Amino acid sequence: MDTSRIDGQVVLVTGAASGIGHAIARACVAEGVTVHLADVSDAVHTEAGKLSGTGNGTVASHVCDVRDRDAVRALVDDVVAASGRLDIAFLNAGVNGAPSLLQPGGAIDELSFEEWRRVMEVNLDGLFHCLQHSARVMKRQRSGSVVVTASTAGLRAEPRVSYPYVASKSAVVGLVRQAALELARFGVRVNALAPGPVVTNIGGTGPRPASSVAAWEDSIPMRRWGRPEDVAGMALLLASGAASWMTGGVHVVDGGASALTQIGSDALPAPDTTAP
Numbered sequence: 216m217d218t219s220r221i222d223g224q225v226v227l228v229t230g231a232a233s234g235i236g237h238a239i240a241r242a243c244v245a246e247g248v249t250v251h252l253a254d255v256s257d258a259v260h261t262e263a264g265k266l267s268g269t270g271n272g273t274v275a276s277h278v279c280d281v282r283d284r285d286a287v288r289a290l291v292d293d294v295v296a297a298s299g300r301l302d303i304a305f306l307n308a309g310v311n312g313a314p315s316l317l318q319p320g321g322a323i324d325e326l327s328f329e330e331w332r333r334v335m336e337v338n339l340d341g342l343f344h345c346l347q348h349s350a351r352v353m354k355r356q357r358s359g360s361v362v363v364t365a366s367t368a369g370l371r372a373e374p375r376v377s378y379p380y381v382a383s384k385s386a387v388v389g390l391v392r393q394a395a396l397e398l399a400r401f402g403v404r405v406n407a408l409a410p411g412p413v414v415t416n417i418g419g420t421g422p423r424p425a426s427s428v429a430a431w432e433d434s435i436p437m438r439r440w441g442r443p444e445d446v447a448g449m450a451l452l453l454a455s456g457a458a459s460w461m462t463g464g465v466h467v468v469d470g471g472a473s474a475l476t477q478i479g480s481d482a483l484p485a486p487d488t489t490a491p
């Protein structure tokens with residue numbers, strides 16, 4: 216048996232219209248699976264259309280906002296109604312875009328509650344809904360694999376990203392571990408990916424300034440940002456039989472960035488020199 220393959224499985228990918236989710240969906244189609252792409256953006260239909268026929272897999276697309284519990288329930292029910300089961304769930308939808316510690320409005324006493332909730336509602340509440348409904352089906356099947364996209368920002372403090380992003384991804388790691396603990400006896404594995412900086416549309420702000428790109432690269436031993444494909448490979452590995460004894464893990468994919476113990480003083484907020 217080739218345990219590194221996932222062919223023949225029924226797969227759901229959330230946040231599949233763009234970036235890492237799209238790369239995972241593309242890799243799944245190449246592996247010959249039935250893949251259901253879901254996204255809040257209706258671009259998911261176009262993107263699914265483009266993937267159709269690129270491999271042996273079957274492609275379906277769904278517009279679904281992961282913040283909406285009823286919509287997530289309906290999404291999972293639709294997948295099962297169409298394909299008979301749900302073997303693998305890549306729970307990947309996420310947002311950022313709130314100001315970092317180094318940007319105006321990003322300090323704890325400046326950050327708006329609206330920005331906090333905007334990120335938490337997708338990254339944490341949305342994941343909770345997706346995990347709950349995927350688990351409901353997988354427990355019944357007595358098999359399944361869930362791969363959640365967390366972040367290295369969920370493993371340490373990170374001045375270049377926002378409070379709600381770090382807090383949501385830290386909570387995601389806890390949710391994954393707790394779910395792995397519960398679901399192991401049902402034959403369901405739950406793992407997290409923790410990517411470092413990857414070139415995608417996250418934040419929705421278009422191309423990043425060269426200074427920001429360079430600052431991140433300085434903290435990556437491999438000296439480049441990740442590509443969505445770099446993360447998709449690990450995602451499929453975790454979902455496959457090659458990872459059959461792996462659950463509750465957080466798997467870093469970051470060009471070596473986490474191997475460093477410090478990121479350089481230039482990435483820290485400047486010392487406060489003002490008098491109290």
Ligand SMILES: NC(=O)c1ccc[n+]([C@@H]2O[C@H](COP(=O)([O-])OP(=O)(O)OC[C@H]3O[C@@H](n4cnc5c(N)ncnc54)[C@H](O)[C@@H]3O)[C@@H](O)[C@H]2O)c1
Binds near residue numbers: 279281341365409417
């Ligand atoms: N890009 C990075 O540097 C990086 C690093 C670590 C982790 N991540 C994580 O990777 C995941 C994918 O992000 P990406 O970088 O590919 O960004 P992206 O913006 O390219 O893709 C995210 C997708 O999620 C969708 N989405 C957003 N809100 C949604 C909602 N409410 N319901 C359903 N879909 C929704 C978007 O429409 C988009 O298609 C996220 O969880 C993100 O936090 C990204």
